Amino acid sequence: MADDPRRVLIETVARIGRETQLHLDERARHFWITNLVIIIISLLLVILAVFNVYYVRVLYKDLDGIVQNMDSMHHNLSEVTGNMSTIAEHVQSIDNSIQYMDNISIHTAEMSQSLPRIGNAMSDMAVNVDVINQDMGLMTFSLFNIEQRTGHMTGNVSLIRQNVRQIARPMGMMNSFFP
Known part of the structure; x- marks a missing residue:
């Protein structure tokens, strides 16, 4: 039989159909692999997001603890400043009292004329005084210098405390969004 033109056409269409089906099967397999990769990456991103939220919460708690420690440090340094002022006043009082020791050494010199032995001992004491x-x-x-420096430290700690609070404030706002 002679080649029927319809038969050639049917064989060509059948061949194209088989090739198309093979191509569709191969595409479906590639789509399945791509979908699996996307799902795995999505799961990894969700796990990473959970860890990031946890670390942000831990960071917020740590910064809050730092702020509380800075508050305590500020309070303690204020008390130290007050105590240093009291000590400086007492030292000033002692210094004023020691100034009267010069008068005592003068009177001791007068006593040394009548009592030479006591006079020698008292003159040594006057030098020491x-x-x-x-x-x-x-x-x-x-002590006055220390008191001033403690005051400066108290002011600087107060500034640091305020700066840490400003850093921690945005973290605190994020706590309402995250568990």
């Missing part, structure tokens, strides 16, 4: 007087003056100045 003058040294103590000088040392107390230096100590008074040092």
Whole structure:
């Protein structure tokens, strides 16, 4: 029989149909693999998001603890400043009392004319008292300097506390969104 033109057409259409079906099967397999990869990546992203929320919450709690410690430190430094002021006043009082020791050394010199042995001992004491007087003056100045520096530290701690609160405030707002 001679080649029927319809038969060639039917074979061509059948061949195209088989090729199309093979192509569709291969595409379906590739789509299945792609969907599986997308699902795995989505699950990993969800797990990562849960960990990130947890770490943000831990960071917020840590920053809150730091702010509370800074508040406590500010309070304690304020008390130290008050105590240093009291100590400086007491040292000033001692310094004022030591200034009267010069008068005592003068009277002791007068007594040394009648009592030479007591006079020698008292003159040594007068020298020591003058040294103590000088040392107390230096100590008074040092304590006032310490008091000023403690005041500066208290101010700086207050600024740090405020800055940490400003950092922690956005974290606190995020707590209402996350568990």
